[in-house]
Amino acid sequence: MADGGWTPQKVAVFKEAFEEFLNNCYIYSKDSVDPVCLGENLYLGQRMLLDAIYDGLSKDIHDFYILKARQLGISTISRALVVFWQGLHEGLSGATVFDKDENKNNARKEIEDILSLLPAKLSFPGIDSNNRYELRLKNRSSLKFMTAGIRTSKSSGTLARSTGLALAHSSELCSWENQEGIISFRESLSELHPNRLYLWESTARGFNQWWEMWQEAKEDATHKKCIFIGWWGKPSQAIERSDPDFERYGVNPPSDKEIKKIKAVKALYGVSITPEQLAWIRRKMDPNAKAEGDAPAEFSGSVIKIQEQPWTEEEAFQQSGATFFDPAGLTEICNATVSKKFKTYSYVVGLEFRDMRILPAHNARSVELKVWEEPQVSGVYVIAADVAFGANERNDRSAIQVLRCYADAVDQVAEYAWPLVTSQQFGWVIASLLGWYGSEDASECYLILEINGPGEATWTALQSLKRELAAPYMPKDVAEKGLTRIFQNVRNYIYTRSDSMSVGRNYQWKTTTQLKVAILERLRDFVTNKILTIRSLDTVLEMRSLARDGDNIEAEGTNKDDRVISLALGIRCWEERVRRSLMSQKRTKANEEAKKRQTITDQVALFNQNLFGDYLAGKAAQRRRVALAMRRRSWRG
Numbered sequence: 003m004a005d006g007g008w009t010p011q012k013v014a015v016f017k018e019a020f021e022e023f024l025n026n027c028y029i030y031s032k033d034s035v036d037p038v039c040l041g042e043n044l045y046l047g048q049r050m051l052l053d054a055i056y057d058g059l060s061k062d063i064h065d066f067y068i069l070k071a072r073q074l075g076i077s078t079i080s081r082a083l084v085v086f087w088q089g090l091h092e093g094l095s096g097a098t099v100f101d102k103d104e105n106k107n108n109a110r111k112e113i114e115d116i117l118s119l120l121p122a123k124l125s126f127p128g129i130d131s132n133n134r135y136e137l138r139l140k141n142r143s144s145l146k147f148m149t150a151g152i153r154t155s156k157s158s159g160t161l162a163r164s165t166g167l168a169l170a171h172s173s174e175l176c177s178w179e180n181q182e183g184i185i186s187f188r189e190s191l192s193e194l195h196p197n198r199l200y201l202w203e204s205t206a207r208g209f210n211q212w213w214e215m216w217q218e219a220k221e222d223a224t225h226k227k228c229i230f231i232g233w234w235g236k237p238s239q240a241i242e243r244s245d246p247d248f249e250r251y252g253v254n255p256p257s258d259k260e261i262k263k264i265k266a267v268k269a270l271y272g273v274s275i276t277p278e279q280l281a282w283i284r285r286k287m288d289p290n291a292k293a294e295g296d297a298p299a300e301f302s303g304s305v306i307k308i309q310e311q312p313w314t315e316e317e318a319f320q321q322s323g324a325t326f327f328d329p330a331g332l333t334e335i336c337n338a339t340v341s342k343k344f345k346t347y348s349y350v351v352g353l354e355f356r357d358m359r360i361l362p363a364h365n366a367r368s369v370e371l372k373v374w375e376e377p378q379v380s381g382v383y384v385i386a387a388d389v390a391f392g393a394n395e396r397n398d399r400s401a402i403q404v405l406r407c408y409a410d411a412v413d414q415v416a417e418y419a420w421p422l423v424t425s426q427q428f429g430w431v432i433a434s435l436l437g438w439y440g441s442e443d444a445s446e447c448y449l450i451l452e453i454n455g456p457g458e459a460t461w462t463a464l465q466s467l468k469r470e471l472a473a474p475y476m477p478k479d480v481a482e483k484g485l486t487r488i489f490q491n492v493r494n495y496i497y498t499r500s501d502s503m504s505v506g507r508n509y510q511w512k513t514t515t516q517l518k519v520a521i522l523e524r525l526r527d528f529v530t531n532k533i534l535t536i537r538s539l540d541t542v543l544e545m546r547s548l549a550r551d552g553d554n555i556e557a558e559g560t561n562k563d564d565r566v567i568s569l570a571l572g573i574r575c576w577e578e579r580v581r582r583s584l585m586s587q588k589r590t591k592a593n594e595e596a597k598k599r600q601t602i603t604d605q606v607a608l609f610n611q612n613l614f615g616d617y618l619a620g621k622a623a624q625r626r627r628v629a630l631a632m633r634r635r636s637w638r639g
Contacts (some may be wrong), residue, residue: 007196010060016090017056023086023126028119029078029112037119040082046273047074047235055083058227065226067219068203069318071233072310077173080201081109084171085116088143089126091197096169097146099187101177106149109173113137113145145169150178150187168195175215176207184211206309206318209547209561213319217543230318233283233311234267240278241285252281254298263313270314286311326548326555327526335529341537347371349423355430355467370431374537375406375415378598382407382446382580382589383415383439386572387432388564389425389457400428401564403541404439405572407448409584411591412528412576413535419565425456429463437488450495450575451510452567461510495575511571515553521570522548522555528573541565 024041031038044052047070055066070076081098088094098113100106114137120126127141138144150172167190178184192198202219204212219226233239241248256264264275284291287303303311305320312318316333346363348370363369377383384405390398400423404416416439418431432449440447453461468489497508511517528534529545536542547561557563 008059008062013056013060020086026121026124027082027116030115045075045236047231048079050231051076051079051229054229063225063227064198065200066229067216067226068229069216069315070203070205070231071312072205074231074235076203076231080171080203081113082116085113087169087199088139088145093142094168095144095166097148097167099148099150099172101150101174103149106147110147150183166190168192168198171201173203175202175204175212176210178211209319209558230315232313234273234275234279239282241281242278247285248281251284252277266314326550327545331530332542332546335536336542339535339537340539340542341374344372344374349431351427358430360434370420371418373416377439377441384448384572384575384580385435386450386568386575388452388568389428389460391455399562399564401568403568403572404435407576407580408591408594409581409589411533414537417538425459426463429460433464433467433488436492440492448493448575448580450571452513452571453510454512495579519553519555521574525570525573541569
């Protein structure tokens with residue numbers, strides 16, 4: 003085949019040649035004594051994978067991410083593709099990478115079997131040399147065998163270093179807890195070779211590095227293609243009607259949950275689930291499920307079983323701990339309130355606060371601040387901030403949530419998250435938001451800051467900045483810019499123990515295990531009852547990865563919870579310090595929105611009406627007091 007960009011015509015030629023190769027490709031299967039011809043025994047999932055790869059190649063996409071269930075033959079068909087790709091392209095340097103040596107050795111044996119069992123009529127280039135590290139074909143193409151390792155070590159960043167590759171098959175990435183190794187390996191891959199091919203395939207196993215790679219690939223559909231193959235991709239995974247087990251697992255009609263999953267598989271992947279298949283997955287999930295009275299059995303599997311045999315991509319990634327936020331509820335939030343209509347900004351910091359500039363972000367990677375709603379007249383806001391490594395020593399981003407507060411609701415209106423900011427600069431960022439949302443028109447702004455670790459330095463920087471801006475030697479332009487007034491409408495959060503009967507109070511917030519559980523539980527309450535409106539997809543994704551293990555609630559794997567913690571702090575401040583006064587003023591969300599829609603004339607009329615109403619209420623109260631006094635005198639007489 004001629005080199006150059008891949009086109010539908012080129013893919014058609016490649017497909018025909020590869021199909022012929024598969025019809026002459028034999029492997030040793032665990033289900034058969036004799037070698038099995040791959041081409042004559044392709045599973046549905048294997049065929050779907052190849053069709054997706056053909057489709058991607060026809061669009062000149064060379065980077066494929068494959069999320070799968072267990073035992074679908076995806077690794078096997080991927081290895082066959084790697085062998086054929088090597089034989090087709092002369093002098094190509096490739097590698098297969100596995101989580102541990104055992105899997106690497108099994109894969110190597112299968113590749114050697116494929117090559118040794120090929121018939122001579124194919125004229126396929128045979129093995130030229132085969133040593134511990136590399137298998138080289140007679141067309142000068144080579145295939146290295148590597149182990150990524152399942153944990154970080156001193157040699158983590160050396161994977162594929164000093165190696166250039168145009169072909170790679172990486173398997174079981176869910177077990178690669180070696181972030182440096184992944185970065186090192188990806189840096190070795192060619193971005194220009196016309197015949198490059200990269201296959202990344204794995205089961206899910208929680209919110210880990212593989213999940214991050216999957217999400218990244220979904221955001222780059224121009225250069226990367228995501229492929230999901232569920233348990234239904236293997237036709238033999240079914241219980242025949244003649245099997246005694248079908249009576250137990252296949253007779254009952256699908257439950258509401260199962261109907262929803264069946265419809266999702268049909269809509270997303272075009273696959274119709276049969277009663278025989280449904281019986282198989284029921285037995286797989288919970289073989290001991292029983293009916294209770296007139297209630298049918300519910301075949302709900304554990305988190306581990308679900309992530310091993312998922313129905314859909316969304317179901318694949320499961321928390322290994324107890325899920326903290328309801329996944330269905332978070333999906334509803336994504337559909338109902340999450341918004342991609344926001345303004346984006348970047349901060350340019352200088353040596354002093356007055357030198358800092360806030361500019362529109364010039365690209366997606368430079369976004370630090372997202373704003374869904376700018377400050378409103380007479381608005382009440384909470385600004386909640388969690389400094390990097392504050393509430394959690396693994397979190398490496400400083401985060402801020404800005405919440406618009408009502409008596410009966412809280413709306414997320416802005417969000418800041420950025421790793422490359424010092425404690426002092428983070429204080430300046432907080433000050434800028436206090437000045438904006440706590441302006442004269444906005445009236446009120448409350449601050450709650452996590453002051454564990456680096457947070458205390460940020461709090462000190464804020465206090466120092468407040469004194470500096472009030473100093474008489476400040477240049478005139480500081481006052482002209484309004485910088486001297488940024489703290490005038492700010493109220494600081496005062497922490498008091500929930501069980502305290504005395505005054506023991508402190509400025510701001512220090513997270514402990516007990517307090518973290520308390521604020522996250524209240525956050526979950528207000529998410530569930532829909533009092534809190536979340537607009538940030540990034541926040542929802544962090545909430546999805548949050549899991550509970552006893553009294554420990556945190557994001558699993560390499561995921562972060564900075565945004566979630568700052569959001570929980572904001573809810574704490576609203577409930578303790580803000581809500582009561584808003585309730586006494588009847589500042590509900592509906593009333594505030596109605597007031598905003600009124601004209602000046604309407605507002606004056608409402609003001610006069612309220613005055614008149616207060617007057618009548620006062621008169622009525624006065625008459626009640628007089629009547630009460632008369633009754634008391636009559637009783638005494």
